[in-house]
Amino acid sequence: xxxxxxxxxxxxxxxxxxxxxxxxxxxxxxxxxxxxxxxxxxxxxxxxxxxxxxxxxxxxxxxxxxxxxxxxxxxxxxxxxxxxxxxxxxxxxxxxxxxxxxxxxxxxxxxxxxxxxxxxxxxxxxxxxxxxxxxxxxxxxxxxxxxxxxxxxxxxxxxxxxxxxxxxxxxxxxxxxxxxxxxxxxxxxxxxxxx
Amino acid sequence: xxxxxxxxxxxxxxxxxxxxxxxxxxxxxxxxxxxxxxxxxxxxxxxxxxxxxxxxxxxxxxxxxxxxxxxxxxxxxxxxxxxxxxxxxxxxxxxxxxxxxxxxxxxxxxxxxxxxxxxxxxxxxxxxxxxxxxxxxxxxxxxxxxxxxxxxxxxxxxxxxxxxxxxxxxxxxxxxxxxxxxxxxxxxxxxxxxxxxxxxxxxxxxxxxxxxxxxxxxxxxxxxxxxxxxxxxxxx
Numbered sequence: 177x178x179x180x181x182x183x184x185x186x187x188x189x190x191x192x193x194x195x196x197x198x199x200x201x202x203x204x205x206x207x208x209x210x211x212x213x214x215x216x217x218x219x220x221x222x223x224x225x226x227x228x229x230x231x232x233x234x235x236x237x238x239x240x241x242x243x244x245x246x247x248x249x250x251x252x253x254x255x256x257x258x259x260x261x262x263x264x265x266x267x268x269x270x271x272x273x274x275x276x277x278x279x280x281x282x283x284x285x286x287x288x289x290x291x292x293x294x295x296x297x298x299x300x301x302x303x304x305x306x307x308x309x310x311x312x313x314x315x316x317x318x319x320x321x322x323x324x325x326x327x328x329x330x331x332x333x334x335x336x337x338x339x340x341x342x343x344x345x346x347x348x349x350x351x352x353x354x355x356x357x358x359x360x361x362x363x364x365x366x367x368x369x370x371x
Numbered sequence: 372x373x374x375x376x377x378x379x380x381x382x383x384x385x386x387x388x389x390x391x392x393x394x395x396x397x398x399x400x401x402x403x404x405x406x407x408x409x410x411x412x413x414x415x416x417x418x419x420x421x422x423x424x425x426x427x428x429x430x431x432x433x434x435x436x437x438x439x440x441x442x443x444x445x446x447x448x449x450x451x452x453x454x455x456x457x458x459x460x461x462x463x464x465x466x467x468x469x470x471x472x473x474x475x476x477x478x479x480x481x482x483x484x485x486x487x488x489x490x491x492x493x494x495x496x497x498x499x500x501x502x503x504x505x506x507x508x509x510x511x512x513x514x515x516x517x518x519x520x521x522x523x524x525x526x527x528x529x530x531x532x533x534x535x536x537x538x539x540x541x542x543x544x545x546x547x548x549x550x551x552x553x554x555x556x557x558x559x560x561x562x563x564x565x566x567x568x569x570x571x572x573x574x575x576x577x578x579x580x581x582x583x584x585x586x587x588x589x590x591x592x593x594x595x596x597x598x599x600x601x602x603x604x605x606x607x
Contacts, residue, residue, distance in 0.1 A: 178457045178458065179455060179456075179457050179458070179596045180382070180568060180571075181382045181386065181598055182544060182546055182572040182573070182596045182597070183387055183565035183570065183572060183573060184544060184545060184546055185387070185532075185545065185547040185564075185565070186394075186545075186547075187534075188532060188547075189480070190470070190478040190483055191532065191534075192480060193480055193494065193496055194468060194495070194496035194497075194532075194534075195468060200481075202496075203494075204436075207421060207425050207466070207468075208419065231398070231399030231400065236400070244416050244419070252416070254420070256420045256421055256422040256424070256425070258420075259420050265419070266419065267419030267420070273482075299416055299540060301540075301543055303545055304400060305400075306394070306397050306400035306401070307400055307401060308388065308389065308391060308394065308401070308564050309386055309387060309389070310543060311402055328413065329409060329413060333407065360399070360401070360402060361399065361400075361401075361402065361403055365402060366402075367407050368406050368407070369406060369407050369408075369409055370380070370406035370407060371409055371540075371541050
């Protein structure tokens with residue numbers, strides 16, 4: 177006899193003093209933040225950034241994103257001690273409410289492929305007021321054309337939808353950024369995963 | 372090859388839909404297209420890593436973790452329960468994060484403009500790890516109801532927000548705990564968005580025995596069931 181899953185409920189508009197407290201300037205220590213990789217971590221250091229856009233084309237000011245990724249060698253962090261020793265957390269959390277243009281951002285390294293035949297990617301959880309349960313999506317990289325062409329998740333998608341999962345590389349004054357907007361609805365609605 | 376433990380799928384008979392018109396903001400924010408199914412082999416991501424060292428000594432006690440010059444106003448309550456999977460197995464050493472309004476129904480969040488007083492001795496955020504049996508425990512103040520703009524004179528029932536990871540990236544759960552018997556529940560589209568089959572899971576129940584000290588606080592029990600486990604057949 178299986179127990180019934182606890183239903184999800186919305187994160188609501190007021191999560192930030194608990195879940196993203198340091199980013200929003202509240203006096204409560206954060207366990208997770210927008211920095212996944214300290215400077216000494218091996219690999220190409222990148223910023224992943226973008227907006228969450230809802231039905232009317234307006235950026236969402238109160239969304240929360242969480243990301244999970246492998247390091248540059250394609251390995252996931254196995255323990256807290258390993259994360260502390262290497263400076264790579266493998267997991268980040270950022271709200272869209274502190275940037276003037278409602279951007280989220282993560283400072284990290286570009287991940288390696290987690291398994292043969294898969295393209296490098298970052299897994300994303302997106303949630304906000306107005307979502308009763310979070311959505312899963314995934315970031316791929318536009319300069320990984322060959323790996324993307326072989327990736328089984330991207331291959332399952334028609335070309336025009338595939339593009340919604342691919343971040344665009346931009347050289348910025350501070351370094352390399354990948355731009356990835358998440359569109360909740362509309363003709364360019366981001367692909368969300370049944371995960 | 373033996374089957375690998377993975378996480379069971381979302382049970383759509385107990386989970387709310389993305390778009391639920393009674394909760395108006397979902398109409399423009401919820402995804403509308405079918406979700407892309409993934410083979411389980413592609414989704415075996417773990418939850419983030421953390422440990423007991425990450426949790427401060429007062430993180431679980433919301434009556435003290437932001438106290439400046441006294442105790443927060445309101446009814447003291449103990450909120451405790453177990454975090455389980457669908458087979459009833461405990462989720463040990465798993466992170467539970469909570470946040471809530473104060474006794475007057477006001478959140479510390481700068482965007483909350485409800486005209487009710489802040490409490491200088493109450494933040495409303497806490498966290499802890501479950502023990503080996505999956506049990507967590509918080510001491511806090513019973514949150515007040517507050518108005519919201521979803522519909523005319525709408526009021527949210529008393530609730531505490533919960534955030535959990537479990538063992539997998541996919542077992543992530545963000546939910547809300549309510550209080551059995553609250554008359555506002557029947558009017559609340561967020562609570563009602565959960566299908567009837569799962570709705571009872573959102574209700575805590577009074578249990579004075581969980582407090583341990585007579586005359587100190589009311590006790591409420593709230594068990595949480597995360598997705599999983601799921602035995603996936605080896606792929607050919």
